[in-house]
Amino acid sequence: MTEVAAVGSRSREEELREIRVDPTRAAMILWAKRILLFAVLLGIWEAGARWGWFNPFFSSYPSEIFRALAQLARDGDIVQHVPITMIEAIVGFICGTVVGGIIGFIFGWFQRIAELLDPFIIAIYSLPKVALAPLFILWFGIGIQAKIILTATIVFFLVFFNTYAGVRDTSRELINIVRLMGARTHEVLWRVVLPSALTAIFVGLRVSVPYALIGAVVGEMMASNRGVGFLLTRATGQFDTAGAFAALFILIVISTVFNTGIVALERYLLRWKKVQR
Amino acid sequence: MLEFREVGKRFYKADSEVLALENATFGISEGEFVAVVGPSGCGKSTLLNLAAGLSPPSYGQVLYRGQPVTGINTKIGYITQRDNLLEWATTYENIVLALRIRRLPKREIARLADQFLRMTGLTDFARHYPAELSGGMRKRVALARTLIYSPELVMMDEPFSALDAHVKMLMHEELLKIWETDRKTILFITHDLAEAITLADRIVVMSARPGRVKLELPIDLPRPRDPFLIHTRPEFIALYEQLWSALKEDIRRGENV
Ligand SMILES: Nc1ncnc2c1ncn2[C@@H]1O[C@H](COP(=O)(O)OP(=O)(O)OP(=O)(O)O)[C@@H](O)[C@H]1O
Ligand SMILES: [Mg+2]
Numbered sequence: 277m278t279e280v281a282a283v284g285s286r287s288r289e290e291e292l293r294e295i296r297v298d299p300t301r302a303a304m305i306l307w308a309k310r311i312l313l314f315a316v317l318l319g320i321w322e323a324g325a326r327w328g329w330f331n332p333f334f335s336s337y338p339s340e341i342f343r344a345l346a347q348l349a350r351d352g353d354i355v356q357h358v359p360i361t362m363i364e365a366i367v368g369f370i371c372g373t374v375v376g377g378i379i380g381f382i383f384g385w386f387q388r389i390a391e392l393l394d395p396f397i398i399a400i401y402s403l404p405k406v407a408l409a410p411l412f413i414l415w416f417g418i419g420i421q422a423k424i425i426l427t428a429t430i431v432f433f434l435v436f437f438n439t440y441a442g443v444r445d446t447s448r449e450l451i452n453i454v455r456l457m458g459a460r461t462h463e464v465l466w467r468v469v470l471p472s473a474l475t476a477i478f479v480g481l482r483v484s485v486p487y488a489l490i491g492a493v494v495g496e497m498m499a500s501n502r503g504v505g506f507l508l509t510r511a512t513g514q515f516d517t518a519g520a521f522a523a524l525f526i527l528i529v530i531s532t533v534f535n536t537g538i539v540a541l542e543r544y545l546l547r548w549k550k551v552q553r
Numbered sequence: 554m555l556e557f558r559e560v561g562k563r564f565y566k567a568d569s570e571v572l573a574l575e576n577a578t579f580g581i582s583e584g585e586f587v588a589v590v591g592p593s594g595c596g597k598s599t600l601l602n603l604a605a606g607l608s609p610p611s612y613g614q615v616l617y618r619g620q621p622v623t624g625i626n627t628k629i630g631y632i633t634q635r636d637n638l639l640e641w642a643t644t645y646e647n648i649v650l651a652l653r654i655r656r657l658p659k660r661e662i663a664r665l666a667d668q669f670l671r672m673t674g675l676t677d678f679a680r681h682y683p684a685e686l687s688g689g690m691r692k693r694v695a696l697a698r699t700l701i702y703s704p705e706l707v708m709m710d711e712p713f714s715a716l717d718a719h720v721k722m723l724m725h726e727e728l729l730k731i732w733e734t735d736r737k738t739i740l741f742i743t744h745d746l747a748e749a750i751t752l753a754d755r756i757v758v759m760s761a762r763p764g765r766v767k768l769e770l771p772i773d774l775p776r777p778r779d780p781f782l783i784h785t786r787p788e789f790i791a792l793y794e795q796l797w798s799a800l801k802e803d804i805r806r807g808e809n810v
Contacts, residue, residue, distance in 0.1 A: 452607050453637045455625045457651040457702070467650070471641040548641040548682040 336517040344511075344522040353507060354526070361504040362530060364420050364492035368427025369484060369534075375428070376435030377477065383436075384443025385469070401437070405430045406494050418499040427491030434487060435480040442476025443469055475549075478542045485534045489527060504530070554738055555604055555706060556580035560613035561763075562599050573599045575763035576613070581706075584736040588749035590796065591759030591767075592804045597742045598634055600764070601708045604740070605631050617706075630704030632712050634742075636695040638683040645670070645679040647694050651702040669697040672727055688715040693724070700731060706738045714744065725751055725780035733777055746796050750789055751780050758796060761803040768799045 318338045325332040332340075348354050383390040409426050416422040446469045454468050496505025504526050511519030562574040573596040581587045589597055602608055603615050606626040615622045617629075638647050648669055652662045670676045673693040683691055692715050699707060713721045729752065732739060743749050749756050750772055758768040774788060783789055 447637070449633065449635065450637045450639075452605070452625065453631060453633060454650070454654075456605055456627055456629060456631050457654055458627045459654045463654055467654075468639065471639070474641070546641075548643075548684065 333515075334517060336521050340518040341521045341525065344516070344518040345525065348507070348519075348522055348526075357503050357507050358526060358530070360420065360502045361489070361492050361496065361527075364423040364495070364503065365427055365488040365530070365534070368424040368491055369431050369488040371424065372428035372431025372484070372488070373435045373481065376432040376480075377439050379432075380436040380439025381443055381465075381469075381473070384440045384446075384473070385465070387444070390440065390444075401433055405433070406490065409494055409498055413495070413499045418501075420502075423492050423495030423500075423503070426495045427488050430487045430491045431484045434484045435477065438476045438480030438483075439473060442473030445476070446472040474545060478538075478546065481538050482535070482542070485538055486531055488534070489531055493527065554581055554583045554585075554618060555740065556614075556616040557600065557603075558614040558616065560600075560603060560610045560615060562596065562603065562608075563611045572763040574603075574610075575765050577759070577764055577766055579757050579766050579769060581738055581740055583738055586732060586739045586741065586752060586754045587757060588741045588743060588753035588755070589757045589759060590743060590746060590749050590800065591764060592761045592800070593744070595759045595762050595803075596764030597759065598710055601631065601633075601710055601740070601742065604708060605629050628705055630699040630702065630707045632695050632699050632707070632709040634710040636683075636691045638691055638694055638698075640683050643680050643682055644675055644686070644690075644694050647683070648675075648698045648701055650698055655702065665701050669701045672731075673697045689717070689720060692716065696724075703735065703737065706740065708740045708742075710742045711744065712741075713748065721748070722780045728752065729776075729778060729780065746793055746800075747784060747789075750774070750792050750796070751778060751783050756796065758799050767803070768796075770796065770799075 321335070322338045324330055325335050325337045383393075405426070408429060409422075412422040412426050412429075416425060450472070451464055451468055454464055459467065492503065493505035493508070496503035497509050500506045504523055507526075508520055508523040511517075511523060557577050557579055560574055560577045561572070564571040564573055577596070577600065579587075589600070591597055603610050604617070604622065604626065606622045606624050609623075617626055639650065642650070645666055649662050649666050652665060657665075666679075667676075670679055673696060675690060675693060675697070678686060678690060683694070686694065692712060696709075696712055713724050716724060725748070731737075739752075741749070741752060753772050756768075756770045756772060757766055758770065759765065760767045770792065772792060774783065774786070774792075
C-alpha cells in the first residue's frame with residue numbers, strides 16, 4: 277500500500293518537474309540571450325567602423341573604447357575621478373532625499389502649508405534645475421560642494437513631490453481606524469502614513485538615481501578638474517571619441533550600481549506587495 | 554450605553570446633497586447585542602461612523618455613556634465594511650497592532666495573538682501579508698485585531714458578508730462563544746436576516762434612504778444558541794417572516810432607485 281503511494285507520488289513529481297520551469301534556469305537563459313544580443317550589437321559596431329560604414333572618428337570602435345578604458349585604469353584616472361563623481365552623487369542623493377522626504381511629509385500631513393505654498397513650489401519646480409549650476413558654482417566654488425548641492429536640489433524635488441503625494445493619498449479611513457485603536461499622532465505617522473507613502477517615495481527614489489548623476493556630471497563639465505564629467509570634457513576637447521565613450525561607459529556602470537542598490541532596498545522594504553509572476 | 558437621538562446626516566457633493574439619515578433614534582444598553590438591518594445605502598455605515606466620532610451628525614445627538622460624541626471615540630472597536638488592514642504588515646502584526654499601541658508586555662501579546670489566530674483559523678497564515686490572503690481570511694484578520702483588545706463596545710459592519718455559509722456559521726459560533734462569556738456590547742450591521750436573528754438580542758430595521766428606524770424587534774430566542782440548528786426552530790421562522798415583511802417594500806424600492 278505504502279509502496280504504491282510512493283511510486284504514485286514519484287511519478288507525479290516527475291510530471292510537475294516537466295511542467296514547471298525552473299526559475300533560475302529561466303533567468304539564466306534570459307541573461308544568455310541578452311548577452312548574445314549585446315555581443316551582436318558590439319560586433320556590428322566594430323565591423324561597421326572598420327569597414328567604413330560610418331566614420332570611426334565620430335563613432336569610434338568598441339575595441340578602441342576598451343583600450344581607452346584600460347588606459348584610464350592604468351593612468352589612475354579611474355581611481356582618481358570615479359570616487360569623486362560617486363561621492364557627489366551619493367551625498368547629494370542622500371541630502372536631497374532626506375530633506376525632500378521630510379518636507380514632503382510635513383506638507384502632506386499639514387495640508388494647509390501645502391495649500392499656502394503651492395504656487396511657489398510649482399514655480400520653482402518648473403525651473404530646469406541644471407540652470408542653477410552656474411550660480412551654485414559662483415556661490416560654492418568649483419569643489420565638490422557645488423555639485424553636491426546641485427544634485428541634492430534636483431533629487432529634493434523628485435523625492436519631495438512623490439513623498440507629498442504618498443502621504444496625502446494615505447487612506448483617511450485607515451488612519452481613523454488606527455486612531456480608534458488609541459494610536460497617538462506619532463504612532464499613526466510611523467505605523468500607517470510612512471509605510472503607506474513608501475511606495476510613492478520609492479518611485480521618487482528610482483527616478484532620482486539618474487538625475488543624481490546628472491547633477492554631478494553637469495557640475496563637473498561646467499567647472500572642474502576632477503570627476504567623470506571632467507574626463508568626458510577632457511576627451512571631447514581632444515577629439516578623443518573613444519575616451520568620451522569610455523567616460524559614458526563608466527557613467528552607465530555607476531548608474532547601474534546605484535539603481536541595483538535602490539531596487540534591492542525597495543524589494544526589501546516593500547516586500548509585502550504581491551509578488552507578480 | 555450608546556444612543557442615537559433624532560440623528561440626521563447630510564452629505565454635500567458639489568451642488569447636490571444626499572440625505573443619508575433622517576431622525577434615526579435608537580439605543581444600545583451595556584452588554585446587549587444589537588443588529589441593524591436595512592437596504593443598501595440607507596445609512597448603516599454612516600451610523601457607525603457617527604458613533605465612532607469620525608464625522609459629526611448634521612443634526613440630532615449621538616450620546617456615548619450620556620456624553621455627546623465629539624471626537625474620535627477610542628472606547629469603541631470598529632470593524633469597518635472595508636477591512637482596512639495594514640497591507641505592509643503580516644497577519645500577526647495586524648492582529649497585535651492595538652496591543653502594541655497599548656504597550657502590552659511582549660509575552661502577553663504573543664499569548665493573545667496565539668489565541669486569536671487559532672480562533673480565527675489563521676495560525677498557518679500568521680506570517681502572510683494581506684495581499685496573500687483570501688477575502689474571507691482578510692475579514693477574519695479584521696475581526697481578530699479588534700476583538701483582541703476587547704473594547705467595551707464593538708461595532709461590526711457586515712463582518713461576515715464575504716464568507717461562505719459554513720464558515721459564516723463557524724464564525725457565528727465563535728462570536729457567540731466570546732460574547733456569551735464576556736458580554737461585550739455589540740452593534741452589528743448585516744444584510745443577512747438569518748444572521749441577525751441568530752446573533753442578536755434585538756434587531757433594528759431601517760427604511761430605505763434617508764434611513765429611519767422602521768422597526769425594533771426583540772429576539773427572545775434562548776441562549777446559548779446553536780448557529781447550526783437555530784434556523785429550524787419555529788420561532789426563528791416566525792421572526793424571519795416578520796422582519797422580511799418589514800423590509801421587503803423598502804428593498805424593492807431601493808432596487809428601483
Ligand atoms: N463620505 C460620503 N460622502 C458622500 N456621500 C456619502 C458618504 N458616505 C456615505 N454617503 C452616502 O450616504 C448614503 C448612505 O451610505 P452608507 O454607507 O451609510 O450606506 P449603508 O447603509 O452602509 O449601505 P451598504 O449596506 O451598501 O453598506 C449613501 O447614499 C452614500 O452614497
Ligand atoms: Mg455600509
